[in-house]
Amino acid sequence: MKVGRVTENAEKRSILRQIKTRRDEVIVGAGLGEDCAIFSFENEGCVPACQEQNGRSVVLSCVQEGVFPVAYLLQRCANILASRGGKPIAAAMSILLPPEAQEAVLQSIMAEAEETCGRLGMEIARAQGTVTGAVNEPFVTVTAYGAAAVVTEQNKSAAIRTEHDPAGAAYHTVKAARPGQDIVLSKWIGLEGTAILAKRWGGSLRERYPAWLPETAAGFDRYLSTVPEAAVAVQSNACVLHNVSEGGIMAALWELAEGADVGLTIDLKKLPVRQETVEICNHCNISPYELFSGGCLLMTGADGPGLVRAMEAADIPAVIVGKVTDSRDRLILNEDEVRYLDRPHADSIYQTINQEAPAAAGDKEV
16 A cells, blocks of 8 residues: 555445444544544533533544644644634643654653644643654654534535434534535645655755745744634534545545535636745756645635635635535546546655655656
């Protein structure tokens, strides 16, 4: 199998088909495009930590893991929870270390995690370190938890409500996409992957470009939070909020269409991308459209122009890039060229992340 997320077919065959629904408490479980599980629990009989008796608590949970900086993993979790209409609350961490690792590595990971959680308003509820020969570099798994918002008049039209949650908690899933909705993106695609590549290949990039370019790109991690735009989107009655991450914008669009069983029409030229991302992807001979895109939020709604104005009022760049359609066709328009959206591939970053030096692409157009 290739490095990165397993293919969609493998996920369907070997993961999703084997999962059975057994508990009424699980409102949203495993599924294509569903990065966040949602649970609803009766509060009756709880200890005083529950604020209401005879009510329901709706808890959201998501998992991110990898060898990337722990700050990125925690931020992804916060983004996923926010994209489902939840408020990030706490995180549990499992840290696997190779036998040759020093304790200072563990201390550094935890210091970074604590600083990031402080910024996100989250608490580290549990952390465990394990030394094992099964890994050759530190590998961190983050499980994050959040609480769903209470349904209000502002978010009632966009909130998904089920028979398991009659009291009403607002949360969003990809299944809320409907034909005719506008598709909106915040900020730019490829931000997270660009920052990772700029930090890893800064030396070779400075040999080809002015020093400001890799330095600027390495600072793109300041844009990785989508919590602010998720809050604006909820208040603006957006229907789908989908975090764009591994596999890039093309994977996110496919997950949206497949999860909601709808079609899409996307204008490739309108997909927002920074010039720094274009140059670094050219240098590494990879596609910015299939690159880690943390910091970019994919949204749908009946009033795309209104959603864009609300984002701009909050100083968040946003643009309408297409429409949800009533066919199964997932079309990518590039001026006079029309092609179909492919099933997601392994993220482009895996083509270079383990190389000693990136293979420059010359002047390949992106």
